[in-house]
Amino acid sequence: MKFRVLKYLKFYGLILLLGIIFQSCEEVKDSTIKINSNWKFKRLETSNLSEKGYEDTDFDDSDWELVHLPHTAHIEPLVVNNQWQGVCWYRKSIDIPNFTEDKKVFIEFEAAMNHSIVWINGEEVSMHQGGYLPVVMDATKYLKRHAKNTIAVRLNNTDNPITGPKPLKRLDFNMYGGLYRNAWLSVKDKVYISHPVLADKVAGGGIFVSTPKVSKETSTVSVKTHIVNDTKVPKSVELVQSIYYDEQLVEENRSARIDIEAESDMDISEQFSLQNANLWSPKHPHLYHLKTKVLLKGKVIDEETTRFGIREFKFKNNQLYINGEKTFLRGVNRHQEYPFVGYALSDNAQYRDAKKIKDAGFDYIRLSHYPQSPAFMDACDELGLVVIDAILGWQFYNDTDAFRDYCYKSATNLIRRDRNHPCVMAWEVSLNETKMPIPFMEKLDKIVHSEYPGEQVYSCGWMDEVYDIYLQARQHRILHPHELKDKPLSVSEYGDWEYFSKNAGLNQDKLPNELRNELSSRQTRAYGEARMLRQAKNVQEAHNDNIANTIAYSDSYWVMYDYNRGYHDDIEHSGLMDIFRLPKFAYYFYQSQKDRDQGHILKIASYWNDTSSLNVKVYSNAEEVKLYLNDNLVSIQKPDNDEISKGLNHPPFTFKLPTFIKGSLKAESYVDGKKVAEDVVKTPQAVTKLKMWLDKSGKAPQSGVNDVLFLYIAGVDENGTINPDFFEDINVSINGDVKTLNVEKVKAEAGIATALIRIGNTKGKITISANAVDLTGSYTISVK
Known part of the structure; x- marks a missing residue:
């Protein structure tokens, strides 16, 4: 699988070929071309609309919409309670004038929601079930040389009993249609490194890197490479593999002559011994690059670069050790949805989502409840986020061979896609919250251990039979405290359902609905300070309970970002950030749980207005905090030591003020008697202007890649303080x-409005203006 798998030049003249491909390539990675630009798109508005001829080369698509990938089939409103489901088509013309008899061409869609059929020049090439894993094709025999070629894709994202997980009107998340990830075209010689999906070899195909032995002194890197000879004569090749760290050569192996029979293939296994390797971990996500070259008669005919990390995940007495160090993973769940565009996130947007999770103080993500973008996986590698990687599943089991085979294939291809990512600790080959037959789980578990042989591999699932790791939600432990097998335990979901559901074990059945909503973790920024503090208290209590009262090696809060649900007429608001990625107070609680060597955290969780709590919460990872009101010292305090704080590394600080006095609250944090951070909150005054800023989160806006970003527009007073009572429409x-x-309309919520913007193909300065009532603001974006 290309992890940004850089693919290198395989024959002379390929640069020319790539440069003249017609209507296709805004990004070239040597022999692999990103073909995201200039697709023709049509969404069928009625189910009986004729589709006859849409796949044909000579079909007239001039009146179809011109789009670029990633693309959503339908722009949705903010609250999606009637998501578009149906059939849509994509078409693209491409010319490969230097495509010769000794070359092969492969096409890959990173995802195509949900049931897809692909035609090339009117011939059906692929039929694929499932919208989250790659659709890969050997297109060689379907393409014409020195002529126009047409790719046509038909997508259907209506409810599907084979893929599941259940009808959208009863589903807890949305499955948005479209070609919503990247599309690639690869050109290779007929002796080449295979694609693991097309090779279809157990624990093989492509390049498979593992680290069977890891230590600070000596580590072993095992590499299996699959080479195919698609010619009609035997070939003798050499394999050169080089490991680099920070562009410095670390180790290199050159094989003896490898003889591959005609129309045959071969696996080549190599082992490298690295001394004093830089190990990958959440705090130190060191990454290496393996460059693999296939040489024929001394000439490089195929080349790939594979990124990997050297790390060991091991359990002792059901506790996790990463590279020999006992580690508790603080985590979160994540849905990949954005407002309006659904799943159609740019690679940069995927990175920004991961960066926010890391910045929030997390070192672990459970991907819920489906395979997520290769770009997101890359970001987790780079940032040091341990991942549980999941197949699609939620409250749905279809007792048919077709459904089971789909699940088995999904598990297989998920591992083949993501096996080289050092961030992946375990494979959730389980249907979430679904009663599954034992033989079904046993087959999925066997796939994990077959596809990734060795000790550093773990299956996991929400049922405590079969799988290596048991994913137990906190409410299940509350309701059934004695149902626990002797195996590693992860608290897979907590902090939401047990505070919301009337059957989750915290006596909600005794509460009236309106009070139950007030006391839940499902709070919007618009609900105000008191209810956001309630959410923060809930997550603190639940996280403290996980640490203090279970043997879990990790937990993952539900959920990082607010998201839409197919069955509900409102957004699910238990996110630590809202759907626009604006933080709630609970975000700062988790951020304060960072170790001090990861940064000094200090945040006053108050607007400090006349409705604010007089018990002021300050989140910090310091030893001591001083709080001032209008420069007068209120008190100097140590962290809280109440029942919901005793298990925490860094409990919050609570300051009790006798009365509200307008002005400013200032907090100062101290470690070893030295001031390390300061935070100030001022009582909001009347809004006098609009303040604008862009959510870059480590990635500047980029042209030509359908980059999407959040532009924030806040109503601020003369001091620059955001007024949370500002709820105006913004032009x-x-x-x-x-x-x-x-x-x-772009509308402010609790002082801040958000516009989701998409960057076009032009580089340079972009000016954006905003106005509301008598207020104005402007912002300049530099697009690279």
Whole structure:
């Protein structure tokens, strides 16, 4: 699988070939071309609309919409309670004039929601079930040389009994249609490194890197490479494999002559011994690059670069040790949805989502409840986020061979796609919250251990039979405290359902609905300070309970970002950030749990207005905090030591003020008697202007890649303080190649409005203006 698998030049003249491909390539990675640009798109508005001829080369698609990938089949409103489901088509013309008899061409869609059929020049090439894993094709025999070629894709994202997980009207998340990830075209010689999905070899195909032995002194890197000879004569090749760290050569192996019979293939296994290797871990995500070259008669005919990390995940007495160090993983669940565009996130947006999770103080993510983007996986590698990687599943089991075979294939291809990512600790080959037959789970578990042989591999699932790791939600432990097998335990979901559901064990059945909503973790920024503090208290209590009262090696809060649900007429609001990625107070609680060597955290969780709590919460990982009101010292305090704090590394600080006095609260944090951080909150005054900023989160806006970003517009007073009572409509005006994607009006919530913008193909400065009532603001974006 390309992890950004850089693929290198395989024959002379390929640069010319790539440069003249017609209507296709905005990004070239040597012999692999990103073909995201200039697709023709049509969404069928009625189910009986004729599709006859849509796949044909000579079909006239001139009246179809011109789009670029990643693309969503339908721009949705903010609250999606009637998501579009149906059939849509994509078409693209491409010319490969230097495509010769000794070359092969492969096409890959990273995802195509949900049931896809692909035609090339009118011939059906692929039929694929499932919208989250790659659709890969050997297109060689279908393409014409020195002529126009047409790729046509038909997508159907209606409810599907084979893929599941259940009908959208009863589903807890949305499955948005479209070609919503990247598309690639690869050109290779007929002696080449295979694609693991097409090779279809157990624990093989492509390049498979593992680290069977890891230590600070000596580590072993095992590499299996699959080479195919698609010619009609035997070939003798050499294999050169080089390991680099920070572009410095670390180790290199050159094979003896490898003889491959005609129309045959071969696996080549190599082992490297690295001394004093830089190990991958959440705190130190060191990454290496393996460059693999296939040489024929001394000439490089195929080359790939595979990124990997050297790490060991091991359990002792059901506790996790990473590289020999006992580690508790603090984590979160994540849905990949954005407002309006659904799943159609740019690679940069995927990185920004991962960066926010890392910045929030997490070192672990459970991917819920489906395979997520290769770009997101890459970001987890780079940032040091341990991952539980999952197949699609949620409250659905279809007792048919077709469904089971689909699940088995999904598990297989998920591992083949993601096995080289050092971030992946375990494979959730389980149907979440679904009663599964034992033989079904046994087959999925066997696939994990067959596809990734060795000791450093773990299956996991929400049932405590069969799997190596038991994913137990906190409410299940509350309701059934004695149902626990002797195996590693992860608290897979907590902090939401046990505070919301009437059957989750915290006596909610005794509460009226309106009070139950007030006391839940499902709180919006619009609900105000008191209810956001309630959410923060819930997550603190639950996280403390996980640490103090279970033998779990990790936990993952539900959920990082607010998201839409197919069955519900409102957004699910238990996110630590809202759907626009704006933080709630609970975000800062988790951020304060960082170790001090990861940064000094200090945040006053108050707006400090006349409705604010007089018990002021301050989140910090310091030893001591001083709080001032209008520069007068309120008190100097140590961390809280109450029942919901005793298990925490860094409990919050609670300051009790006698009365509200307008002005400023200032907190100072101290470690070893030295001031390390300061935070100030001022009582909001009347809004006098609009303040604007862009959510870059480690990635600047980029042209030509359908980059999507959040533009924030806040109502601020003369001191620059955001007024949380500002709820006005905002008019946004853009001078440049940028588009606003909001379906409804851009409207402020708790002082801040958000526009989702998409960057076009033009580099340079873009000016955006905003106005509301008598207020104005402007912002300039530098697009690279």
